[in-house]
Amino acid sequence: MARNRPEASPVPATPCIDDHVQPTKSNEMIHVPGNRVSPTEPLALRVRKGLTAATLLGAASGAWAVSDLPGGPAVRQLDLHPAVTRIASAQQDLHHMMMYICIVIFVAVFGVMFYSIFAHRKSKGAKAADFHESTTVEIVWTIVPFLIVIGMALPATKVVVAQKDTTNADLTIKATGMQWKWGYEYIKGDGEGIQFVSTLDASQRALSDAGTPQGDNYLLKVDNALVVPVDKKIRIITTANDVIHSFMVPAFGIKQDAIPGFVRDTWFRAEKIGDYYGQCVELCGKEHAYMPIHVKVLSAEDYAKWVDDKHKQMQALADDPNKVWTQDELIARGEKVYTANCAACHQPNGKGGGAIKALDGSAKVLSDDAKVQIDVLLNGQNNTMPPWKQILSDTEIAAVITYTKNHWSNKTGQTVQPAEVLAARK
Amino acid sequence: MSSAVSKGHAPYYYVPGPSRHPAMAAVGLFFVILGAGQWVNGVSWAPFAFAFGLVWWLVVLKQWFSQAIGESEGGMYGERIDLSFRWSMAWFIFSEVMFFASFFGALYWARLHVLPSLGSLDNALLWPDFKAIWPTELAGATGSPAGTVEPFRTMDPWPLPTINTLLLLTSGVTLTVAHHALLQNLRGKCITFMWITVLLGVAFLGLQAFEYYEAYHHLNLKLSSGIYGSTFFMLTGFHGMHVFVGMLMLLFITLRLQKGHFTADNHFGFEGAAWYWHFVDVVWLGLYVVVYWT
Amino acid sequence: MSAVLDHGGHGHDHDDHHGHPHGWRRWVYATNHKDIGTLYLLFSLTMLMIGGVLALGIRAELFQPGLQLLNPELFNQLTTMHGIIMVFGAIMPAFVGVANWMLPLQIGASDMAFARMNNFSFWLMIPAALMLVGSFFMPGGAPAAGWTLYAPLTLQMGPSMDAGIFAMHILGASSIMGSINIIVTILNMRAPGMTLMKMPMFAWTWLITAYLLIAVMPVLAGAITMTLTDRHFGTSFFNPAGGGDPVMYQHIFWFFGHPEVYIMILPAFGIVSQIVPAFARKKLFGYASMVYATASIAILSFIVWAHHMFATGMPVTGQLFFMYATMLISVPTGVKVFNWIATMWKGSMTFESPMLWAVGFIFVFTMGGFTGLILSVAPIDIQLQDTYYVVAHFHYVLVAGSLFALFAAFYYWAPKWTGVMVPEWKGKLHFWWSLIAFNVTFFPMHFLGLAGMPRRYADYPMQFADFNALASVGAFFFGFAQVYFILVVLIPAMRGKGEPAPAKPWDGAEGLEWEVPSPAPFHTFETPPKLDATATRVIG
Ligand code: HEA
Ligand code: HEA
Ligand code: CUA
Numbered sequence A: 001m002a003r004n005r006p007e008a009s010p011v012p013a014t015p016c017i018d019d020h021v022q023p024t025k026s027n028e029m030i031h032v033p034g035n036r037v038s039p040t041e042p043l044a045l046r047v048r049k050g051l052t053a054a055t056l057l058g059a060a061s062g063a064w065a066v067s068d069l070p071g072g073p074a075v076r077q078l079d080l081h082p083a084v085t086r087i088a089s090a091q092q093d094l095h096h097m098m099m100y101i102c103i104v105i106f107v108a109v110f111g112v113m114f115y116s117i118f119a120h121r122k123s124k125g126a127k128a129a130d131f132h133e134s135t136t137v138e139i140v141w142t143i144v145p146f147l148i149v150i151g152m153a154l155p156a157t158k159v160v161v162a163q164k165d166t167t168n169a170d171l172t173i174k175a176t177g178m179q180w181k182w183g184y185e186y187i188k189g190d191g192e193g194i195q196f197v198s199t200l201d202a203s204q205r206a207l208s209d210a211g212t213p214q215g216d217n218y219l220l221k222v223d224n225a226l227v228v229p230v231d232k233k234i235r236i237i238t239t240a241n242d243v244i245h246s247f248m249v250p251a252f253g254i255k256q257d258a259i260p261g262f263v264r265d266t267w268f269r270a271e272k273i274g275d276y277y278g279q280c281v282e283l284c285g286k287e288h289a290y291m292p293i294h295v296k297v298l299s300a301e302d303y304a305k306w307v308d309d310k311h312k313q314m315q316a317l318a319d320d321p322n323k324v325w326t327q328d329e330l331i332a333r334g335e336k337v338y339t340a341n342c343a344a345c346h347q348p349n350g351k352g353g354g355a356i357k358a359l360d361g362s363a364k365v366l367s368d369d370a371k372v373q374i375d376v377l378l379n380g381q382n383n384t385m386p387p388w389k390q391i392l393s394d395t396e397i398a399a400v401i402t403y404t405k406n407h408w409s410n411k412t413g414q415t416v417q418p419a420e421v422l423a424a425r426k
Numbered sequence B: 001m002s003s004a005v006s007k008g009h010a011p012y013y014y015v016p017g018p019s020r021h022p023a024m025a026a027v028g029l030f031f032v033i034l035g036a037g038q039w040v041n042g043v044s045w046a047p048f049a050f051a052f053g054l055v056w057w058l059v060v061l062k063q064w065f066s067q068a069i070g071e072s073e074g075g076m077y078g079e080r081i082d083l084s085f086r087w088s089m090a091w092f093i094f095s096e097v098m099f100f101a102s103f104f105g106a107l108y109w110a111r112l113h114v115l116p117s118l119g120s121l122d123n124a125l126l127w128p129d130f131k132a133i134w135p136t137e138l139a140g141a142t143g144s145p146a147g148t149v150e151p152f153r154t155m156d157p158w159p160l161p162t163i164n165t166l167l168l169l170t171s172g173v174t175l176t177v178a179h180h181a182l183l184q185n186l187r188g189k190c191i192t193f194m195w196i197t198v199l200l201g202v203a204f205l206g207l208q209a210f211e212y213y214e215a216y217h218h219l220n221l222k223l224s225s226g227i228y229g230s231t232f233f234m235l236t237g238f239h240g241m242h243v244f245v246g247m248l249m250l251l252f253i254t255l256r257l258q259k260g261h262f263t264a265d266n267h268f269g270f271e272g273a274a275w276y277w278h279f280v281d282v283v284w285l286g287l288y289v290v291v292y293w294t
Numbered sequence C: 001m002s003a004v005l006d007h008g009g010h011g012h013d014h015d016d017h018h019g020h021p022h023g024w025r026r027w028v029y030a031t032n033h034k035d036i037g038t039l040y041l042l043f044s045l046t047m048l049m050i051g052g053v054l055a056l057g058i059r060a061e062l063f064q065p066g067l068q069l070l071n072p073e074l075f076n077q078l079t080t081m082h083g084i085i086m087v088f089g090a091i092m093p094a095f096v097g098v099a100n101w102m103l104p105l106q107i108g109a110s111d112m113a114f115a116r117m118n119n120f121s122f123w124l125m126i127p128a129a130l131m132l133v134g135s136f137f138m139p140g141g142a143p144a145a146g147w148t149l150y151a152p153l154t155l156q157m158g159p160s161m162d163a164g165i166f167a168m169h170i171l172g173a174s175s176i177m178g179s180i181n182i183i184v185t186i187l188n189m190r191a192p193g194m195t196l197m198k199m200p201m202f203a204w205t206w207l208i209t210a211y212l213l214i215a216v217m218p219v220l221a222g223a224i225t226m227t228l229t230d231r232h233f234g235t236s237f238f239n240p241a242g243g244g245d246p247v248m249y250q251h252i253f254w255f256f257g258h259p260e261v262y263i264m265i266l267p268a269f270g271i272v273s274q275i276v277p278a279f280a281r282k283k284l285f286g287y288a289s290m291v292y293a294t295a296s297i298a299i300l301s302f303i304v305w306a307h308h309m310f311a312t313g314m315p316v317t318g319q320l321f322f323m324y325a326t327m328l329i330s331v332p333t334g335v336k337v338f339n340w341i342a343t344m345w346k347g348s349m350t351f352e353s354p355m356l357w358a359v360g361f362i363f364v365f366t367m368g369g370f371t372g373l374i375l376s377v378a379p380i381d382i383q384l385q386d387t388y389y390v391v392a393h394f395h396y397v398l399v400a401g402s403l404f405a406l407f408a409a410f411y412y413w414a415p416k417w418t419g420v421m422v423p424e425w426k427g428k429l430h431f432w433w434s435l436i437a438f439n440v441t442f443f444p445m446h447f448l449g450l451a452g453m454p455r456r457y458a459d460y461p462m463q464f465a466d467f468n469a470l471a472s473v474g475a476f477f478f479g480f481a482q483v484y485f486i487l488v489v490l491i492p493a494m495r496g497k498g499e500p501a502p503a504k505p506w507d508g509a510e511g512l513e514w515e516v517p518s519p520a521p522f523h524t525f526e527t528p529p530k531l532d533a534t535a536t537r538v539i540g
């Protein structure tokens, strides 16, 4: 079967940690290397094969196999992602420290309890003692945990301070969470001015709907990855357009909520070239599971080249808002814009649903005054429709409006030119 | 045992028998929330469901309270129940304090944290022209970075809110006078001062209505006037609702006094209402200082 | 002088002890704390079933990657309503039910302080539950913004959001009235001789819980009222364009929300503190420090709320403060755990079902406590917040904590409630089955969280498939254990099948509830009992 891909792309057997980062022993112990290389048939599948009820549980999907995704999750991964930044490795050390201390306390405390359970049971002839108080031991077991907690808090404090220090960044990138994609804007440093939107690859959403997941980067594949140079301090500024989202890349040890109307920041310095994956981790509506983050860490040269290419590409693509388009051109362009940005809510058939208004037959779309619809697109409406003025260009807005005005049962014949949108922005 | 239930001999603890009031009251509230939830979404039958539920609920409450008053006047409520009532009223008022605390907290947070951070250097990325000035501090400031809020003026503490403060403070005094009168068995005086208190409450509400009218029509200060309007109207509005309820309590107590209820040493109903009134009073002082003055 | 119970309403014969109404009126018009307690317990069981079925819906969808059964929108509705229904419909009312049944019995009171208001508290839950469950059938479906109802996502919800908000208002009113009732009952109706420091632990923990409730339920009411006015009346509390702040919602919500989680665990601590001494046949170790520890947990719970918000981007000082304060809570909680174990130490233990559940509680709850402590370390939480690690944490403390304690309470007090003994094998089977299934379900979620699987996801990368499948299998296994409980344990006991229970079925148990016959008669302690010096026995 095509989906069964035992020859899946080779995967490094060692965690992606370079010499800046001390690999923790436990890390290696937990990540059994065997796990990381061989593609495995997931348990669900095996269980399902064994179940007579298999047909009930979505018999549509066939066999699949999956291997570890370097920079993303590993199959049956037991611990945090291999650290690629100093902060992530400090977090991991903290986690291991906490876990070991807790396990020791747990074993000690429950060792005593189980000893008591075995030794002091009535069936063994135990007679109940009658003590029920001891100020000394009570003070001891208040003070000792208190000291343990202080012992835990001290190393944690250092990491808190370090991870909050976003000063002196080499490159500042603004990440804007939107329903349901990420907008990236390079605002300071090499690559300044680069700006693009990163969306889940369309094929992935379809696979999900069909219940036929496949690929090691299932749900993590995006159209445009965020690209950053290696060994540079990158400051990520988050904000959002509609609701709260959250920007997470486990391998970097970062997670920062993106809050509409406010900017917040976090930082990382990736110490290894490669691809790293994360996802949106704040419930942001129905497509919450479908707005992944893919960060490509490049060498300094590759990064410089990418910046160069990107600038050229952007220039080539930039539309002159004063260009006059034919209706067909606009409709063709508009269809693309619609599929990429609008269809998630308004549906491909333009019918919307729930709080989402239908476009097909909508009075605002059919209105003779194009400004009505332009205004909705630029500024949003009712908390549900986000404002698009920062995300789409004049041409794109004009195109998508023209498209909706002339698609489905809407046959207005109207054409909206980019210049009208530009005028409405004022 | 039944002999214990004679007038003047309260039982150790009176436990009422089965009663249909609680379940019936819940039915009323079902329609209230059903109606309210749909009404805000513009469903046409909803206001009727809401009104029906509200009336139903009020009728049940009336029956319920009548029964309780009957039991009280029938001498069923001894000292211990009296103490129960005191505890319950005190903790109920505490829960009300916490409700107001959430709105005072919102005001505090909005003014001392949100406003400066919206105007901070970092946020200049999003709101480049925003100056973090609270509307009371500068005429024309809206506290809204997007410029989506129409300009408005804030309510001056003088004269309306100050007059209202005086009204409420006076009502606290007249209420205390009434209480002392009751303690000395001067029922006539007590009733007179209760009426004065109730009327002061009504006057307060009247002035507040006028104040809202002024705000909407002359200051352009509305519920939708950004965070300032939100906190202003929600705080003063919820306070006004509490004044209304407290005023009703005092009114019913006064009517009961006229019917001859309460004695010098047994009048928890009176005191409970009085506590509530003082609580409303104190909340107002808080509002006066943090909403109007500063 | 004795308590007077007006059995038949006005004008009825007060001497007739069995004059209370029968049939549906007995329940609908109830003023008897035991009947109301039963109503609460049955209500919460119903909600547990509904919430449980929603959870199984979630687990069925997550059994394998790809969407099979639900669309993402419906999935979010299930998650949201599962959380809300379990928290407000199942766990909280269940504890109120136990309180209703047991508090008057434990402190020697004739009933709750305000019997009619008690019934009102109960009946208010019904409209609220109808609204919540009914919201699935409203246009746009049920609220889907998570049980925490974060703004501004709530502003995008359909009309069911408003129904939900009003339902929560009503639930809050019910909780506040219920708490006032409990506080007043405990403060004012203890039998003479039962000083506060002689009260059973369950009464203590509920007293403190009730204070938490009246302090924080109104704050939740405030938060959702702001949501309501933002949605419909043009206010800008959570709208930055108007000078508001979405994160302000989170502060207000968690000021309620964190104490709320202790509201769901303190009564459980109380139950366990009753059961462990009974089956160790030894007095509770460190009674006074238990009381102080409970109070410290409650007080600390007001200053830790922002540990749910480490990823919102607080200043360093904020993170440190909330991290330290949160970590401190493990100290008083530890005191409780150590006291329970010291109670067992050198006891003369037997392991009937209540004790099994109680020991299971201590063991598994502590695991949840430790993961909580790990989450409270801000840098670690940056990795784990909003992942399945958090889901694992709170199910360890809520299911293996609150729910297990409720089962313990059931097995401990069922003889008093039903008048029959539950056969031991039934309870033991239920325990082991649940314990194993519980861990199969929720233990793998720690791994998922560490590996970075976000919560509230309808679909996930394939690498997470195995542990999800395991958890789903476990969840159904756990669900069937509860079906077994209902069919094999509960219903026969409620029908009175089984060996009749003596007044005091557990030889090590102490307390006034064991001084009255089983099942407890309709009216108990109509005259305040005379107590001996320990306040655990009635004399004369
Ligand atoms: C019954 C409910 C309950 C209880 C009791 C607790 C108890 C604790 N919780 Fe939990 N928690 C929840 C319910 C609960 N929690 C819920 C529902 C959420 C998620 C909400 C949501 O987002 O939807 C949550 C989330 C949550 C978070 C946020 C996670 C995130 O979203 O990123 C944090 C972070 O600090 C936390 C911490 C703690 C701590 C430190 C305790 C402590 O009280 C635990 C103390 C206990 C022990 C530590 C064990 C016993 C102690 C000893 C044996 C002594 C010796 C030990 C030492 C000295 C180490 N909890
Ligand atoms: C308060 C208590 C409580 C309880 C008891 C439970 C019980 C369970 N919970 Fe959960 N849960 C929460 C509180 C609780 N939960 C909260 C607050 C959230 C967060 C919501 C949010 O993110 O907003 C959550 C979220 C949550 C998630 C994460 C969802 C997501 O992020 O998308 C999952 C996933 O597995 C889950 C599973 C379960 C399971 C399998 C049970 C099981 O223990 C349930 C077992 C019970 C039954 C199964 C019912 C009894 C039996 C019957 C009714 C008979 C019919 C049964 C069968 C046919 C088998 N819960
Ligand atoms: Cu964006 Cu979740």
Ligand SMILES: [Cu+2]
Residues within 6 Å of the ligand: C257, C258, C261, C304, C305, C307, C308
């Ligand atoms: Cu918490």
